[in-house]
Amino acid sequence: MxxxxxxxxxxxxxSHGDLAGHERRGGAAWPGRSAVLGLVGAALGLRRSDAxxxxxxxxxxxxxxxxxxxxxxxxxxxxxQTVPSAKVKRPATRADALQRGRxxxxxxxxxxxxxxxxxALFKACLYxxxxxxWSLEDLRQAxxxxxxxxxxxxxxxxxxxxMNPRIVRANDAHDALLPADPxxxxxxxxxxxxDPETLIVDPxxxxxxxxxxRRERRWDxxxxxxxxxxxxREAIVIPLRTAQADGA
Numbered sequence: 001m002x003x004x005x006x007x008x009x010x011x012x013x014x015s016h017g018d019l020a021g022h023e024r025r026g027g028a029a030w031p032g033r034s035a036v037l038g039l040v041g042a043a044l045g046l047r048r049s050d051a052x053x054x055x056x057x058x059x060x061x062x063x064x065x066x067x068x069x070x071x072x073x074x075x076x077x078x079x080x081q082t083v084p085s086a087k088v089k090r091p092a093t094r095a096d097a098l099q100r101g102r103x104x105x106x107x108x109x110x111x112x113x114x115x116x117x118x119x120a121l122f123k124a125c126l127y128x129x130x131x132x133x134w135s136l137e138d139l140r141q142a143x144x145x146x147x148x149x150x151x152x153x154x155x156x157x158x159x160x161x162x163m164n165p166r167i168v169r170a171n172d173a174h175d176a177l178l179p180a181d182p183x184x185x186x187x188x189x190x191x192x193x194x195d196p197e198t199l200i201v202d203p204x205x206x207x208x209x210x211x212x213x214r215r216e217r218r219w220d221x222x223x224x225x226x227x228x229x230x231x232x233r234e235a236i237v238i239p240l241r242t243a244q245a246d247g248a
Contacts, residue, residue: 076113
């Protein structure tokens with residue numbers, strides 16, 4: 001048995017980055033490891049430039065996400081102006097680059113597609129690995145009173161309800177997010193009217209891997225936060241509705 005910090009993540013719009021090119025910014029069906037840790041880091045007041053603190057946050061905790069509602073996809077089309085670097089050398093700001101590019105007749109216009117998800121609801125949990133820099137209670141207090149703004153993917157995606165951070169003692173992340181007696185859990189501010197769909201867990205977060213589980217390679221381990229670099233990891237993905245149907 002160990003402690004898990006469980007939080008509720010609900011928003012009218014969410015945007016969880018996935019592998020993307022320059023023109024298309026896809027959206028994952030659930031918040032990845034970097035999204036959960038980024039939200040906690042914002043609550044703690046960690047800056048992206050503080051590499052030591054960011055590394056301590058990444059190494060100190062395992063993460064699991066329970067998908068109640070992944071949300072309906074909404075595609076947003078943007079037009080943006082770009083300036084070839086060969087035409088404008090070392091601009092001081094983007095405004096300076098655009099002004100100089102316009103004067104040189106070198107502006108390009110591109111269309112980009114960004115995916116959001118509407119009416120999404122997740123629960124996430126963190127558990128300690130070794131002796132982390134912050135206790136789970138430290139994280140809980142930070143989430144109750146965040147230092148920086150917290151949001152789900154983009155600043156235009158604020159939370160729709162309190163995160164309701166609570167510490168749950170359970171055998172593993174599965175039992176922390178899916179307690180045998182749901183009525184015994186402290187109820188979050190918003191409750192799903194549907195059964196959960198999927199559970200995504202770091203491999204060390206499970207006491208036993210179900211037969212229905214699959215292993216996926218996910219590029220969502222935060223690396224250099226200033227450069228938006230991410231590394232791969234292996235995640236255990238458990239389709240809960242399929243598993244329940246098979247067991248019926």
